[in-house]
Amino acid sequence: NAGVTQTPKFQVLKTGQSMTLQCAQDMNHNSMYWYRQDPGMGLRLIYYSASEGTTDKGEVPNGYNVSRLNKREFSLRLESAAPSQTSVYFCASWVVRGTEAFFGQGTRLTVV
């Protein structure tokens, strides 16, 4: 039982390149979220998926797209990376609203 797994752990992109961050959970959770963490800002919500087949914008969605591929997987795509997207990205999942959330180990992304 691995919990929430994110890939890759580290990535360096050039401005304008695209990439997809992958997240998978093996806990049969319904809800999955993507956050970004910047120094002094805590974690801010990018997108979330309350259940398979649904996605919604969070606090900072601009420049990102998401896909809830199936119940296990929720990916985050940067179509044209910008230096402002340099951050640490965390994926989270939980069964339903109000239950305990579990986080992946994070992806450290640098855009140069």
Place this chain on the structure above:
Amino acid sequence: GIQVEQSPPDLILQEGANSTLRCNFSDSVNNLQWFHQNPWGQLINLFYIPSGTKQNGRLSATTVATERYSLLYISSSQTTDSGVYFCAALSTGANSKLTFGKGITLSVRP
């Protein structure tokens, strides 16, 4: 949306000291969690505590939901307790999201 404020922003302790970290939130909640982010950046679940009191070894937490605050107690601190402590809350509103405070940076000196 819900506002989550943590205090103090920074805390320096000598090993062996006790401390209290505070989290205030602006709305009724049905999820309140404390996390420890270690020096490697991992977020470790400490407590899921929308109300009441829980204890886990040297750590304990209390949430007083009616007064909209939660406290994390660290007793006999160790250098491995260093890192950033986050509080996150989910309000009871239908479209609410799990919202984080900005964190408390704890440094425990030997």
